[in-house]
Amino acid sequence: MNKQTISSTITHGKGCNLYDxxxxxxxxxxxxIATCTLGHANPILATAVSQQMEKLHHVSNLYYIPEQAILxxxxxxxSCADFAFFCNSGAEANEAAIKLARKHAxxxxxxxxxxxxxxxxxxxxxxxxxxxxxxxxxxxxxxxxGEMVQGFxxxxxxxxxxxxxxxAELNETPPELAKIGRKRGVAAIMLEALQGEGGLIPGTxxxxxxxxxxATESGALLICDEVQVGMGRSGKLWGYQNVGVEPDVFTxxxxxxxxxxxxxxxxxxxxxxFGPGDHASTYGGNPLACAAGIAVAxxxxxxxxxxxxxxxxxxxxxxxxxxxxxxxxxxxxxxGWGLIxxxxxxxxxxxxxxxxxxxxxxxxxxxxxxxxSVVRFVPPLIVTEEEIDRALDMFEKAVVKRSxx
Numbered sequence: 001m002n003k004q005t006i007s008s009t010i011t012h013g014k015g016c017n018l019y020d021x022x023x024x025x026x027x028x029x030x031x032x033i034a035t036c037t038l039g040h041a042n043p044i045l046a047t048a049v050s051q052q053m054e055k056l057h058h059v060s061n062l063y064y065i066p067e068q069a070i071l072x073x074x075x076x077x078x079s080c081a082d083f084a085f086f087c088n089s090g091a092e093a094n095e096a097a098i099k100l101a102r103k104h105a106x107x108x109x110x111x112x113x114x115x116x117x118x119x120x121x122x123x124x125x126x127x128x129x130x131x132x133x134x135x136x137x138x139x140x141x142x143x144x145x146g147e148m149v150q151g152f153x154x155x156x157x158x159x160x161x162x163x164x165x166x167x168a169e170l171n172e173t174p175p176e177l178a179k180i181g182r183k184r185g186v187a188a189i190m191l192e193a194l195q196g197e198g199g200l201i202p203g204t205x206x207x208x209x210x211x212x213x214x215a216t217e218s219g220a221l222l223i224c225d226e227v228q229v230g231m232g233r234s235g236k237l238w239g240y241q242n243v244g245v246e247p248d249v250f251t252x253x254x255x256x257x258x259x260x261x262x263x264x265x266x267x268x269x270x271x272x273x274f275g276p277g278d279h280a281s282t283y284g285g286n287p288l289a290c291a292a293g294i295a296v297a298x299x300x301x302x303x304x305x306x307x308x309x310x311x312x313x314x315x316x317x318x319x320x321x322x323x324x325x326x327x328x329x330x331x332x333x334x335x336g337w338g339l340i341x342x343x344x345x346x347x348x349x350x351x352x353x354x355x356x357x358x359x360x361x362x363x364x365x366x367x368x369x370x371x372x373s374v375v376r377f378v379p380p381l382i383v384t385e386e387e388i389d390r391a392l393d394m395f396e397k398a399v400v401k402r403s404x405x
Contacts, residue, residue: 008020008021008024008361009021010026012040012041013028013039013040013041014039014040014041015039015040015041015042015380015382016028016029016039016040016379016380016382016383016384016387017040018040018366024364025364026361026364026365026366027364027365027366027387027390027391027394028040028366028379028380029365029366029367029377029378029379029383029391030366030367030368030378030379031378031379031380032254032259033228033254033368033378034196034228034229034233034254034255034340034378035254035255035258035259036255036258036259036380037231037232037255037258037259037296037300037305037380037381037382038258038296038299038380038381038382039380039382039383040380042258042299042382044295044298044299045258045259045260045292045295045296045299047295048291048292048294048295049260049288049291049292049295051291052067052287052288052291053288055287056287057286057287057288058283058286058287058288059286059287060282060286061280061281061282061284061285065285065286065287065290066287067287067290067291067294068086068285068286068287068290070290070294071084071086071285071290071293071294071297072084072086072285074294074297075252075264075266076266078237078297079237079238079250079266080240080246080247080250080268081250081266081267081268082267082268082269082272083266083267083268083269083272084264084265084266084267085264085265085266085267085274085279085281085284086262086263086264086281086284086285086289086290087262087263087264087265087281087283087284087285088261088262088263088281088283088284088289089124089253089261089263090124090225090227090228090251090252090253090254090263091123091124091125091126091129091263092124092126092253092263092281092284093227093251093252093253093263093264093265094123094124094128094129094132094190094225094227094251094265095124095126095128095129096251096265096279097188097190097223097225097249097251097265098115098128098129098132098188098190099274099278099279100221100249100265100267100271100272100273100274100279101113101115101187101188101190101220101221101223101249102151102187103273103274103278104187104188104220104221104271104273105185105187105188105220107273108185108219109183110183110184110185110187111177111181111182111183111184112151112173112177112182112183112184112185113151113184113185113186113187113188114151114152114153114170114184114185114186114187115132115151115152115153115186115187115188115189115190116152116153116154116155116163116166116167116170116186116188116189116190117132117133117134117152117153117154117155117190117191118134118154118155118156118157118191118192118195118198119134119135119154119155119156119157119198120134120135120157120195120197120198120199120201120371121133121134121135121154121157121191121192121195121197121198121225122135122138122192122195122196122197122198123190123192123225123227124227125138127142127148127149128149130142130148131148131149131151131152132152132190134154135197135198151187153166153170157191157195157198157201157203157207158201158203158204158207159207160206160207160210163189163207163210163211163214164210164214167186167189167214167218170184170185170186171184171185171186171218172184173185185218185219185220186214186215186218186220187220187221188215188220188221188222188223188249189211189214189215189220189221189222189223190223190225191203191208191211191222191223191224191225192224192225192226192228192229192239193208193224193225193226193229193234193238193239193240193242193243194228194229194234194239194242194336194337194340196227196228196229196340196370197370197371198370198371199335199342199370199371199373199374200335200336200340200341200342200370200374200376201335202242202243202335202336202337203242203243204243205243205244205245207243208240208243208244208245209244209245211245212245212246212247215248221247221248221249221271222245222247222248222249223247223248223249223250223251224238224239224240224247224249224250224251225250225251226238226239226240226250226251226252227251227252227253227254227263228254228340229337229340230250230251230252230254230255230256231252231254231255231256231296231300232255232300232305232306232309232338232381233255233309233337233338233339233340233378233381234309234337234338234340235306235309235310235313235337235338235339236306236338237306238250239337242337246268248267248268248270248271249265249266249267249268249271250265250266251263251264251265251266252264252266255296255381256293256296257289257292257293257296258292258293258295258296259292260288260289260292260293261289262289262290262292262293263284300381303382305381305382308381308382308383309338309339309381310338311385312339312379312383312384312385312388313337313338313339313341315385315388315389316339316341316377316388316391316392317334317341319388319389319392320334320341320343320377320392320395321334323392323395323396323399324343326396327396327399327400327402327403329346329348329349329403330345330346330349330350330351330356330399330402330403331343331344331345331346331349331399332344332345332346335374336377339377339378339379339381339383340376340377340378341376341377341378342370342374342375342376342377343374343375343377344373344374345373345374345375346373347373349402350402351402352369352372352373353369353370353371353372353373353374353375354369354372356375356398356399356402357369357375359398359399359401359402360375360394360395360398362398363394363395363397363398364394365391365394365395365398367395377391379391
């Protein structure tokens with residue numbers, strides 16, 4: 001069961017606005033948690049999905065699916081990848097990346113493959129992806145004998161020395177394993193280009209350059225989890241473009257279908273070691289989901305959405321910085337890229353990020369926390385200048401009330 005955290009029942013939406021069962025309007029700066037790229041009830045997306053539904057919505061991957069091929073070509077033409085595997089969610093895309101890394105390592109003779117991820121990361125809620133997630137609170141209640149799925153270890157994000165030490169450590173096989181013919185090694189370094197649920201912490205180019213070098217030297221894969229930051233939200237099409245490296249593998253979901261469930265794992269040619277039957281998905285790459293993905297991709301290109309993301313992201317940053325300066329007792333640092341921005345709520349502010357989000361909702365603005373102390377702004381990528389101004393005004397009203405409390 002999903003945990004319901006907000007009592008309002010949302011019944012319909014249009015553009016960047018949502019309406020509840022009492023017809024109260026909200027300016028939506030959550031976008032289904034960075035998912036509804038084109039906002040709500042976008043006519044182009046709606047037409048693409050409805051027309052595909054009337055024609056063919058699912059046949060399975062036993063057959064060639066033209067829509068899947070078109071979307072795969074767009075993804076590979078517009079990224080560093082050569083291949084795409086389609087699934088239904090970000091967690092599934094990351095599961096595929098984890099399996100690919102293990103298969104890649106096994107072909108190098110590694111029996112005990114290790115995947116390095118970061119503390120405060122978030123990679124999904126399946127057993128493997130939540131094991132990859134470097135936040136113990138998500139592991140509680142799901143261990144076996146006190147352990148999660150084996151084969152993961154964690155480092156401090158953006159800490160170069162910590163990463164170097166961990167790679168060196170895990171590339172050494174402990175004597176007790178070597179004695180019985182086993183070999184340990186780094187299978188992958190798996191990182192978010194910007195940590196989303198960990199508080200909207202951007203990766204540094206220096207850190208990612210070292211991660212790229214270490215992966216290459218180890219014969220391991222560099223995997224970028226682009227589930228939240230990818231498909232234009234950062235101001236570039238892919239998050240890895242902000243940190244100056246090309247991964248061997250990266251994953252996408254959320255914005256890829258504009259709110260229609262779809263996920264994808266993309267890989268460079270040398271990294272794609274999956275053979276027939278190694279991995280599969282019944283629904284993955286179905287005509288309906290791929291029609292949505294094609295519509296989103298075409299809209300982004302034809303409407304120059306990335307230019308809007310950059311302009312509105314800068315406007316949002318300037319506005320939040322102005323509010324922060326006026327209310328330093330409540331708000332701390334500003335972080336993020338493009339239209340994935342977060343502002344810190346200070347420890348002594350008298351409220352948590354979640355409580356401030358609740359205050360903003362009363363003003364008619366929907367926001368979402370990123371951890372206990374960061375308020376996250378992730379509007380649809382079509383958001384206008386006027387809507388950014390309205391959001392800033394409503395957020396400031398919420399902050400003012402906390403300042404006077």
